Amino acid sequence: MGNLALGDGRVYVQSMTNVDTKDVEATVLQIERLATVGCEIVRVAAYDLEAANALKRIKERISIPLVADIHYDAKIAIRAIEAGVDKIRINPGNIPSKALKEVVAAAKEHGVAIRVGANSGSLKREFLEHYREKHVALAESVLEHVRALERLGFEDIVVSAKSSDVTETVEANRYVRNKVDYPLHVGLTEAGYGSQAIVKSAIAIGTLLMEGIGETIRVSLSADPVEEVRVAKWILGSLHLRKVPDLVACPTCARAEIDVMKLAEKVIALLDKFDKPIKVAVMGCVVNGIGEGADADIGVAGTKSGAVLMNKGRIVAQVPQDEIFQVLRREIENWEDWRA
Numbered sequence: 001m002g003n004l005a006l007g008d009g010r011v012y013v014q015s016m017t018n019v020d021t022k023d024v025e026a027t028v029l030q031i032e033r034l035a036t037v038g039c040e041i042v043r044v045a046a047y048d049l050e051a052a053n054a055l056k057r058i059k060e061r062i063s064i065p066l067v068a069d070i071h072y073d074a075k076i077a078i079r080a081i082e083a084g085v086d087k088i089r090i091n092p093g094n095i096p097s098k099a100l101k102e103v104v105a106a107a108k109e110h111g112v113a114i115r116v117g118a119n120s121g122s123l124k125r126e127f128l129e130h131y132r133e134k135h136v137a138l139a140e141s142v143l144e145h146v147r148a149l150e151r152l153g154f155e156d157i158v159v160s161a162k163s164s165d166v167t168e169t170v171e172a173n174r175y176v177r178n179k180v181d182y183p184l185h186v187g188l189t190e191a192g193y194g195s196q197a198i199v200k201s202a203i204a205i206g207t208l209l210m211e212g213i214g215e216t217i218r219v220s221l222s223a224d225p226v227e228e229v230r231v232a233k234w235i236l237g238s239l240h241l242r243k244v245p246d247l248v249a250c251p252t253c254a255r256a257e258i259d260v261m262k263l264a265e266k267v268i269a270l271l272d273k274f275d276k277p278i279k280v281a282v283m284g285c286v287v288n289g290i291g292e293g294a295d296a297d298i299g300v301a302g303t304k305s306g307a308v309l310m311n312k313g314r315i316v317a318q319v320p321q322d323e324i325f326q327v328l329r330r331e332i333e334n335w336e337d338w339r340a
């Protein structure tokens with residue numbers, strides 16, 4: 001898809017713009033911000049013909065693959081394909097069969113992939129009545145869309161089965177993966193808000209990725225989409241699927257000699273902009289901090305007068321209280337990954 005090969009073993013990070021697609025400037029600006037933090041595929045809503053028309057100008061100005069999100073109208077889908085998008089996301093169930101044929105023909109002609117999927121909130125009643133378990137109804141609904149495309153001789157397909165419920169999403173994706181081999185786009189839909197949505201998304205996406213299920217991911221948040229990309233990268237980093245910086249910080253207790261929370265907050269903000277797989281430890285005291293931070297490339301552990309600076313658990317310097325962050329920042333910025 002575009003310059004990416006889904007299924008090449010890499011899990012790609014996807015997000016979606018939330019500005020008006022007709023506002024080309026705002027959309028391009030948001031896509032650039034997303035790409036800067038690590039978004040590799042971006043979806044935009046093409047909700048009418050005018051929005052679809054804007055896609056050509058957007059596509060010309062961005063460097064990551066563009067996906068057009070279309071709900072009902074085949075004309076919009078064809079316009080988006082002609083605009084040069086890399087993938088369209090449609091629901092074949094909402095498009096009459098003659099019009100679907102035309103969409104598929106256009107996608108074939110232009111080499112555009114089609115993502116089909118279903119969300120548990122919009123399942124047809126017959127699926128819910130026919131299949132006792134909701135995750136099966138969700139998965140079978142997705143598979144019906146897949147078969148509709150296959151009957152038209154189209155196989156450049158990406159599949160998604162989403163729910164706001166973690167177990168339902170996991171089970172539905174397992175079911176789909178057992179039935180078809182197309183790349184899967186995984187994530188929750190309407191996940192919730194803030195930490196709650198992050199936890200749910202991390203569990204669902206993490207569980208699936210650990211089973212080798214998922215070629216692209218989206219962490220769907222009610223927030224600036226840049227946040228979605230950050231969280232997605234932390235998920236991939238946690239599973240060692242992507243080299244990203246890591247922070248080890250103790251929860252603090254009565255032994256803490258430094259303000260771990262404040263320092264950890266500053267360090268995570270710094271690491272967020274750092275594109276190397278460094279592991280940094282921020283520990284409250286030397287009693288447990290040295291041993292527990294021994295895995296980190298660089299770390300500090302609080303002392304009565306400030307902190308000790310550590311390198312793989314070895315103490316390499318004493319740092320006064322008011323210089324801890326500056327010293328840590330200098331060490332992080334100068335750090336070279338000798339394993340690279």
Ligand code: SF4
Nearest residue numbers: 250252253256284285
């Ligand atoms: S590292 Fe020290 S301050 Fe932090 S939790 Fe452990 S004992 Fe407490």
